[in-house]
Amino acid sequence: MVERKYIAxxxxxxxxxxxxxxSITASIAGDYSKxxxxxxxxxxxxxxxxxxxxxxxxxxxxxxxxxxxCDAITFGLAPAILVYSRLNALELNSxxxxxxxxSFIYALCGVMRLVKxxxxxxxxxxxxxxxxxxxxxxASVVCSYLLFVEAMxxxxxxxxxxxEAFVGLTLLAAILMVSTIPFKTPDKVFGFVPKKxxxxxxxxxxxxxxxxxxxxxxxxxxVNLMKFFSERSKEELx
Numbered sequence: 001m002v003e004r005k006y007i008a009x010x011x012x013x014x015x016x017x018x019x020x021x022x023s024i025t026a027s028i029a030g031d032y033s034k035x036x037x038x039x040x041x042x043x044x045x046x047x048x049x050x051x052x053x054x055x056x057x058x059x060x061x062x063x064x065x066x067x068x069x070c071d072a073i074t075f076g077l078a079p080a081i082l083v084y085s086r087l088n089a090l091e092l093n094s095x096x097x098x099x100x101x102x103s104f105i106y107a108l109c110g111v112m113r114l115v116k117x118x119x120x121x122x123x124x125x126x127x128x129x130x131x132x133x134x135x136x137x138x139a140s141v142v143c144s145y146l147l148f149v150e151a152m153x154x155x156x157x158x159x160x161x162x163x164e165a166f167v168g169l170t171l172l173a174a175i176l177m178v179s180t181i182p183f184k185t186p187d188k189v190f191g192f193v194p195k196k197x198x199x200x201x202x203x204x205x206x207x208x209x210x211x212x213x214x215x216x217x218x219x220x221x222x223v224n225l226m227k228f229f230s231e232r233s234k235e236e237l238x
Contacts, residue, residue, distance in 0.1 A: 003058075005056045005057070005058040006058045006060060006062075006063065008052050008056065008058070009049045009050075009052040009053040009056065009058050009063060010049075010062075010063060010066060012045050012048050012049040012052055013045070013046075013049045013063070013066055013067050013070050014070070015045045016042045016045035016046050016049065016067075016070045016071070016074050017069075017070035017073050017074060019038045019039070019041050019042040019045060019074060020038070020039070020042050020070065020073040020074025020075070020077065020078040021073065021078075022034075022038045023035045023036075023038035023039045023042070023074070023078040023081075023082065024073075024077065024078050024081045026038060027078070027081045027082045027084075027085040027086075028081065028085065030085065030089065032082065032085065032086055032146065032150075033150065035078070035081075035082050035085075036082070036143045036146055036147055038078070039074060039075070039078055039079060039082070039139055039143050040143060040209075040213075042074035042075065042078075042139075043075075043136050043139070043140070046067075046071065046074070046075075046136055049067060050067075064118065065118065068114045068115075068117065068118050071114055071135055071136070072110065072111050072114055072135075074139070075110060075135040075136050075138065075139035076106075076107050076110030076111050076114070076135060076139075077107055077110075078139070079106060079107075079110075079138070079139045079142040079143065080103045080104065080106045080107035080110070081103070082142060082143070082146075083102060083103040083106060083142060083166075083170050084099055084100065084102075084103035086146065086166070087099045087102070087103070087163070087166070087167070090163065092163065095163060095167070098167075102167055102170060102171065103170075105171065105174050106138070106142070106170050106171075106173065106174045108174075109138075109173075109174035109175070109177045109178045110135050110138055110139075110174070110177055112177075112178050113132055113133075113134075113135050113138070113177040113178055114135060116131070116132065116178075117130075117131075117134075128185075129182055129183065129184050129185060129188075130182065130183040130184075130185070131180055131181075131182060131183075132176065132177055132178060132179045132180060132181060132183065133173070133176035133177050133179070133181070133183050133221065133224075134177075134183060135177060137173075137183070137217065137220065137221070138173040138174070138176070138177045139173075140213065140217045141169050141170070141172070141173040141217055141221070142169065142170055142173060143213075144213040144214035144216075144217045145165070145166060145169050145214055146161075146166075147209075147210050147213060147214065148160075148210065148211060148213070148214035149161040150210070151210035151211055152211075176221070181224065181225065181228045182224070182228060183224045184223075184224060184227075186220060189219075189220050189223050189224065190220075
């Protein structure tokens with residue numbers, strides 16, 4: 001019989017998977033906005049299941065594997081289907097033959113990222129830095145860009161969508177997920193925000209999410225990349 005303390009975190013993980021499933025159905029139906037928001041809500045669940053497990057001391061190998069399988073759907077397959085559907089809807093002959101490879105490469109790299117994570121980690125209350133970009137951040141790259149260009153178009157009448165930029169960001173996310181570049185946890189990257197200002201900071205981010213999510217995601221990636229290349233340059237000089 002399953003211990004009661006494991007029910008809550010695993011139920012939240014299951015909700016994450018359900019949101020990923022809903023995102024896929026929305027992408028197939030051509031409702032890209034809903035598909036994006038389902039993935040974003042999945043990110044919320046992904047953060048909550050870990051916090052709930054830490055609070056209840058409900059860590060298990062089953063929970064770790066279950067979380068990874070659900071992440072593979074919500075942050076691997078769902079964004080890949082979103083990329084496929086969005087590019088396919090453009091009906092551009094120049095990219096028609098590349099739509100499947102581009103979307104599949106993202107999904108493949110996302111799953112490989114999760115496999116690597118499971119091999120090198122064990123279920124515990126400690127949250128270490130990552131080897132390669134975490135898969136929710138990869139999904140954030142795809143979703144936040146589409147969310148940003150959609151908001152700019154609706155709010156200011158500016159069509160900033162670029163096929164080249166979208167494809168480039170998708171492939172960049174895929175490469176970073178399977179790279180060995182160390183990525184710090186978000187709380188360390190945004191550690192410059194004073195504790196007393198953290199709540200207003202989060203409120204501002206959430207209130208302007210259509211714009212801020214892309215900016216925050218880019219900042220998170222750039223800080224980690226700059227730190228990596230800076231340290232690498234120092235090592236080469238020594």
